[in-house]
Amino acid sequence: MPQLIAGNWKMNGTLAGIAAYAAALRPASPGAELLVCPPAPLIAPLRAALDGAPVALGAQDCAVKRSGAHTGDLSADLLAELGATHVILGHSERRADHAESSATVREKARTAIAAGLVPIICVGETEAERDSGEAETVVRAQLAGSLPEELAGQTVPGVVAPGIIAYEPVWAIGTGRTPTEEDVAAMHASIRAALRRQLGAAGATMPILYGGSVKPSNAASLLALPEVGGALVGGASLKAEDFLAIASAAARD
Ligand SMILES: O=C[C@H](O)COP(=O)(O)O
Numbered sequence: 001m002p003q004l005i006a007g008n009w010k011m012n013g014t015l016a017g018i019a020a021y022a023a024a025l026r027p028a029s030p031g032a033e034l035l036v037c038p039p040a041p042l043i044a045p046l047r048a049a050l051d052g053a054p055v056a057l058g059a060q061d062c063a064v065k066r067s068g069a070h071t072g073d074l075s076a077d078l079l080a081e082l083g084a085t086h087v088i089l090g091h092s093e094r095r096a097d098h099a100e101s102s103a104t105v106r107e108k109a110r111t112a113i114a115a116g117l118v119p120i121i122c123v124g125e126t127e128a129e130r131d132s133g134e135a136e137t138v139v140r141a142q143l144a145g146s147l148p149e150e151l152a153g154q155t156v157p158g159v160v161a162p163g164i165i166a167y168e169p170v171w172a173i174g175t176g177r178t179p180t181e182e183d184v185a186a187m188h189a190s191i192r193a194a195l196r197r198q199l200g201a202a203g204a205t206m207p208i209l210y211g212g213s214v215k216p217s218n219a220a221s222l223l224a225l226p227e228v229g230g231a232l233v234g235g236a237s238l239k240a241e242d243f244l245a246i247a248s249a250a251a252r253d
Pocket residue numbers: 008091168172173174175176211212213214232233234235236
C-alpha cells in the first residue's frame with residue numbers, strides 16, 4: 001500500500017490562495033498518496049481547482065449527529081457531498097480546545113463511517129505523560145476508547161483502508177521537536193499490537209501515520225521507520241512545495 005501524506009491546514013488557508021496551491025499540486029506524481037484537509041469551506045473550491053488531479057480531500061472534524069438542530073456543527077454527509085473522502089477526528093487540538101473525549105471521537109467515527117468517510121483517528125501523549133513513562137499506556141487507552149467496532153468489518157468502495165490512525169505526540173506538534181526514531185518505531189509497534197487485538201485482521205493492515213513537526217528535512221527518516229504508513233503534516237503542508245517534498249520522500253509500494 002503506498003504511504004499516505006496528509007496535510008492538515010488547521011485554521012489556515014484562504015479562498016484566494018487555493019488556485020496557486022492547486023496549480024502546484026496538479027502536475028505532481030510523488031511516491032505517495034496525497035490528502036489535503038483544508039478548513040471545510042475550502043473543500044469544494046479546492047476540489048474544483050484540482051481539476052481531477054489524484055489528490056484526496058478531507059475535513060478536520062465532523063459532528064456526532066448526521067443532521068438536525070446543532071448550530072455550528074458540520075455534518076459528515078455534507079462534508080462528503082463537498083468532496084471529502086476522509087475526516088480527521090480526535091486531533092489533540094480538538095481534544096484540548098473542545099474537551100473531546102475518546103467516547104465522543106468514537107461516536108464521530110461511527111457517523112463518519114456511516115456517511116462513507118474514512119476516519120483518521122488521532123492519538124498521542126503529552127510531554128508530561130512521556131516523561132513519566134506513560135506514553136504507551138495513554139495511547140492504548142485512547143485507542144481503546146476512540147475506535148468503533150465498525151472499523152473491524154467496514155469496507156468503503158474504492159478506498160483501501162476503512163480507517164487510519166495518526167500518532168501525534170502532543171509535544172511534537174508545531175514545536176520543531178520530534179521523538180527519536182526508536183521512540184517512533186516503538187510507539188507504532190505498540191499501536192499495531194493494540195489494533196490487532198481490537199480489530200483483528202483489519203487492525204493488521206490499518207495505516208498508522210506519524211504526525212508532529214514533519215518537514216522536508218526529516219521526512220525520509222521518519223517515513224522509513226517500520227509501521228509508519230505515512231505522515232499527518234501540519235505547518236509544512238501549507239506550502240505546496242514543502243508538502244510535495246515530504247511526499248517525494250515517501251516509499252513507493
Ligand atoms: O495534524 C497535524 C499535526 O498536528 C502536526 O502539526 P505540525 O506538522 O505543524 O507539527
